[in-house]
Amino acid sequence: MKHSPAEILREYGPFPGIERIHGVSFDGENVWFASGDRLNAFDPQSGQKLRSIDVAAHAGTAYDGRYFYQLADDRIQKIDPDTGAVVSTIPAPGGGRDSGLTWAEGTLWVGQYRERKIHQIDPETGKILRSIESSRFVTGVTWVDGELWHGTWEGDESDLRRVDPKTGKLLERLDMPAGMTVSGLESDGADRLYCGSTSTGVVRAVRRPK
């Protein structure tokens, strides 16, 4: 297992009126994050906050290229980014104990926070296709280049870790500095991982190791 400190490239925010980040996503251009009762976008180049969608946004966020998926209460909402309308909902696999959501190759991956699990589910029905286990609380999930990464928080410590998507085996770990919590995780498809914070309401860009 590779193990190193997380290299933080940049911090975005805190943004006015936003205390905590609950989920992070990336639409190819802008970074989106869930802040309780809204989904918000900012430009990762300028750091400027752009727009927001009024929708319940209590945990993880994902983007499939056309729609957002957003955990709210015990459901996953499918949201049209143009209109902000919720086009459909499916039950969340953890019944509301979910935290962390990502889209990959036609399926959704959902973290089940204190149960330390990650479920792969059918985005139409919510049916669990597969589950893997982590050794720590799961607070964010993302796929990039065939790598499954998830954020953790436990015992007042956080890290980002790459695991084997079949077995859950830990392959690589990036430790966050002390006191920095992780909630929500997303890659930009290249060399950056974006993760949210529950303590200060900022989104951090972390370098993804080659």
Added chain:
Amino acid sequence: MDSLITAAALALAAGDPLGALDRVALREDAPALALRGIAMAQLGDFDRAKLLLRRAARAFSPKEAVARARCVVAEAEIALVSRDLGWPAKALDAARTTLEKHGDRLNAAHAGHLKVRRLLLIGRLDEAEYVLAGLDPTPLPPAARAAHELAVAGIAMRRLRTRPARAALEWARNAARQAGIAGLMAEVATASLALETPAARLITQGAERPLLLEEVEALQGSPALVVDAFRYAVRAGDRTVSLASRPVLFALARALAEAWPGDVSREELVARAFGGKHADESHRARLRVEIGRLRAELAALADISATKRGFTLAPRQARAVMVLARPIEERHAAVLALLADGEAWSSSALALALGTGQRSVQRALEPLAEAGKVQSFGHGRARRWMTPPVAGFTTTLLLPAPLATG
């Protein structure tokens, strides 16, 4: 934290405890227990709230020190609001240290304010002032700022410093308005009322009138000879003689001061000091001894001379003699004074605050209850006392937030 916990926490923050309970009612994991506890506290069910928070603190793993500490702080606040003053103060101190160490400055400050409020209630002013001085209010959000300024005002009023009290109340009023918490605004209004309500009575030359706190303060520098029934002391200018541990001497001094410039008969002095109806020879002998002792105590301030029928007070420098008395004087004035805060007290909390035994507090409460001056609710250890009409638990819960981050 997970989706439902976030949703429940948002509902709580929006003042919707039922909405929060809806989301986590059936969950037994640690963050859900903690949120349920906070929701029950906001709904006024303190007993259930305490149990839930205690269970939450146990359910968090030992490594989740911050979450555990926040549960302890919440439990301490509930104990304070329900006047359970015997609650372990050490646990609160430990939680505060943990929160400080982990950079949760807001909740560490909250824990500090709870400590101050408890010390104020049990009358440990010096300690309260010391702890408060170590808390910097500037980075605090409005609700916490208001709580801080209320504590500053509370200490200033008890120390008879009305200007700083007014300034602190002004800060508290602004902060409470900014926080938009109605209960907090009401609390500031109630506290401010104390400055406009008579705090004492002034008795001089046979006449008496009510005094505002400000006037009591002004009297501190007065050149008059003041017999102070709050502190059981006699003073003139900057010289003070404390008679706090000599109740007989104080009673004599007060009787003489009330009659000044006239004298007081031996019979009356005997009645006031020893509670005897009729002054026989042994009483007269004892009176002579006690007057001698008082004369020695007050030597620097006044002389006590014998007259035909009794004794009279003759101040040395002062041109006037005054008695500063409590606004209402009756046998159980001290118990009533505590209950006047509008809160529900347990008899053990009253005993703790008065520095006396629980049994003697109960002996005071019984006749007061018969006279309709106090009323109780609850039974056994959960029994609470308050002055009618029931004002409710006006002390606002500002429970630790966020309770279950992660």
